[in-house]
Amino acid sequence: MTTIGEYRISTQNNLKQLFGEEAPPLCDILMCHYMNVDKSELILKADEELPEEIIFKMNDAVNQLGYGVPVQYIIGNCWFYGQKIYVGKGCFIPRSDTETLVQAALPCIPQNGVFADICSGSGCISAAIAASRKDAKGYALELSYKALPYTERNTEEFPGVEVMRFDALDEDDYRALRERVPEGIDVIVCNPPYIRESEIDFLQQQIQYEPRTALDGGEDGLRFYRAVTEYAGLLLKPHGALLYEVGYGQAGDVS
Template sequence: MVIRQAVRLISDMLESVTDDAYFEARQIVSEISGGKMPFEEITDAQLIECEDKAKRRKTGEPLQYILGNWEFYGRKYFVGEGVLIPRPETELLCDIAKAHLKNTGGTAVDLCSGSGCIAVTVALEANVKAVGIEISDKAYGYFLKNIEQNKAERSVTAINGDIFDKNILGRFEDDSLYAVLSNPPYISSADMKALQKEVTFEPELALFGGEDGLDFYRRLIPMWAGKLRSGGLFAVEIGEEQGQAVSRIFEGAGFNPEIIRDYSGHDRIVSSIKR
């Protein structure tokens, strides 16, 4: 059997679980075959492995976990059970940070780092130092692997800890950071009950933001504001209906925030420059 035929076979297996069956089949077959061309042969063992992965996908398991990696901002990141999957919407947060830090330089901190995709991207794209903080041991393991994968050891420091721990906070001087960034858990209790099946495979620790989804913003914005220097950027990703509420939290901490829409037209980032 050639690659093209294998893709069609796997695509047929996935029709019932995804609207992107052909795309996902191509991803699976390419990963297993080592990127062979459409008319090259696939071995029987490789085909069986592709079929096994398709069966996992039919249970609702995310494609990214099945592949073991995913692309973010043009780089590969290892992912798997216990870590949030990088999403395209988060690239906007990196765009904003990159534009700011290319002008200012200095150190950025990424709170609730997960896979480390924000910290690594910002450090490499803006040519600055970044520190990422992640509480989950599993996610922290992926963070370390992704620093190595993307050759960011000189630019990115990973800390396994709680962003609300005063000892962690104490590692940073007041008025020292040029950017504070975060994609924290922001899903509400109501929305947690209505998640797509594949999202339920991701860690609740990285998703659930309290009853109204705003718990992390209420704590991290005032706690970390003092670590940001004058002229520094504070930017967070939000749920598409949280722009006004998160803006009010920023205002309560003395900021003049801006709501930025993503490429689909949804509220996605709240950011402010510290006065």
């Protein structure tokens, strides 16, 4: 018999060889997911037997971690701004740093205002804004056919958010959206691909499991910023706001 506590300690120690201090939380995330418990329950059940089916799933998940698969892809979700966000292969994983963009956008959206989330990916930004501002109307705009099912799933509980396939580099798509929203948009938020093309192959292994199209910002990392900045005026109301997440060292160039 293997107890939950024994397996937990053993797995944490095995993961430390690859992940160091990240090993305990990684192990706990997986165990809580497969056991359908929270961390406090996990600890309280330490002396109980761990079912063989859970051991099998955990061993498989640990092997995937060893190959560099992000834990969010293994369990199929993550948390962003208090919202459970579903993710999978082909969909960029939300980062907690991006919550700052949500915090910046919320006070800029007037009562019953309209926002657009360009390069929406998982739809996490749209979901976070909609959860806080149910009066607002939003457009979650994403090009990738692989990401769009996640965009839709993560925003489906918010009737004020409409998901659309949208190419952030194509002026025609901006004009088509303006025809759909003739009154204009109050706030555009955008977390675009901003990694320099030449740097992508040198990123951490886990990041390279994510879609290259969600990372590749072109030769200098600024391709999407140029396009969105150029075309945003086709959508924004007078005195509307355009808010970006930018990569390290890019703020000056983007501004």
